[in-house]
Amino acid sequence: MREGAAAAGLRAENLSRIYPSGEGTVTALAPFTHTFPAGLTAVVGPSGSGKSTLLNLLAGFDRPTTGRVLVDGTDLHALSEAGRADFRLANYGFVFQSHNLVTILTALENVEFPLTLAGVPRKQRRERARALLAEVGLSARAAHLPSQLSGGEAQRVAIARALAHDPRVLLADEPTGNLDSHTGERVLALLTGLTRGGRTVVLITHDPEVAALADHTLRVRDGEVTADG
Template sequence: MTATPMQERGVQTASTPPLHIENLSRVYPSGEGQVQALASFTHTFPPGMTAVVGPSGSGKSTLLNLLAGFDTPSTGHVSVGEVNLTTLSEPARADFRLAHYGFVFQNHNLVSILSAQENVEFPLTLAGLSPKERRARARDLLELVGLANRAGHLPNQLSGGEAQRVAIARALARDPGILLADEPTGNLDSKTGELVLGLLTGAAAEGRRVVLITHDSEVAALAHHRLSVRDGVVTPG
């Protein structure tokens, strides 16, 4: 898999908030004992794309859930800029995610009864933008991902790759500083996967912090930085 032109431009400096974890760990109760899903570690995610690589069950998804504030750490905290995400109430975390995070999942998670255009507009509706502003922003993003001609189609009328590109457009709707992508090419053929990765590397090249969960070494090779996870232990490279 070759680097995309967007990736070859490198990472620009952007005013996105730093993403930092301090002594972060997650332990789950199991019968009479405990399971360490993620061992304590400290890391600052730099601008650009960081691939988090490891086999199934290694702790990658646990890390992603903690970074997003979907789960609460056993020790340590996640901070975005000056905000300690871990100490926020759940409603405050949800509002913070809406403003600062974008998400791309293995299954695109589009709303089935909304068109591609409406799916991209959805986070902008939650943010209170006017219908005119929402439509314009969604049109621009669908054009960016090469799907302006599919704006009126429902998710079940799109191919898997098209739906995933709409999901990326939706993730970029509020211009977040942080993108979290969980196996975004896992259900795609290699050609379509390269298109999706090109969009993510392009977002990273603009200075965003993109955290990409993958078990694919070829996908990981396109990232600017890399973390390896095995049995809950995270190591650089």
């Protein structure tokens, strides 16, 4: 991957998400404040603890009940829906447990897709996509559809796609959850390498071995967030 992406100032301030439930409420995420440093932060906790709620708030996919998410001083949730989408396109990359590739596009076209949305000229975006596929070891699979790729190959294409516009923040939700241990290790090596040059990577996992590779750890239980360091 390209080195030199500047660290983004990703910060949660008094961030919470509370849902109505019958005559009461359910606290999916209790208010917390945290600055995400450059490097890899693992968010760990059991299923239903609030990890995905946290990631959705950091991404601007969901609105907080209280607080805000700041990226270099920009309040993500003060933007309009279209404004948040544009901001994500310019500043965020995403990798999910299911690779979420577009089934009718080749691996190369999938990596190009964010650049197409951003209006990057065809020659430039194709060169970028080919370079990223080479970085994840999939140059020979560029013309293959997702259905023709193994799970690990598809996930590596997804990582290449997430890096297409050189995002400063990368959010990953259980990116190795559907992979065997050997393939998962290769994908994790790619993700840990993304922190070169100061990129901020936030990775949700329930696997302590994955969390052990992180520079920093947040633990979530029953909606309460604590930092290990």
